[in-house]
Amino acid sequence: MSYDENNIFAKIIRGEIPCDKVYEDDHCLAFNDISPRAPVHVLVIPKGAYVDLNDFHEKASDLEIAALMRAVGTVARMTGVSESGYRFIANNGIDARQEVPHLHIHVLGKRDLGGMVGRAPFED
16 A cells, blocks of 8 residues: 555644644654543654555664654653553554554553453454
């Protein structure tokens, strides 16, 4: 899949669409999700044009990769979820229901987030 320069996150990075910014550095932007699933629900995105995690790990520099992980930790500390626990999720591709074709990591916390995946038995 090629990168769509008109996806909503690309427009946010370019300043064409506003966001409720939580954190920003040279490589990443973090902002509150417009449809939060928890009291804290922040999206952390690289500023580079990466469709998903596969694209990111193939093309991003070591500096960009480190910056994204550091941004997740910084957001967790800034929002107070690092003390009680939090989840970070990157939906990657169709089966994971990735909705925006720009790599993004959800940081969620400040409530019991339940089991990682539904508890129904896995069947092949």
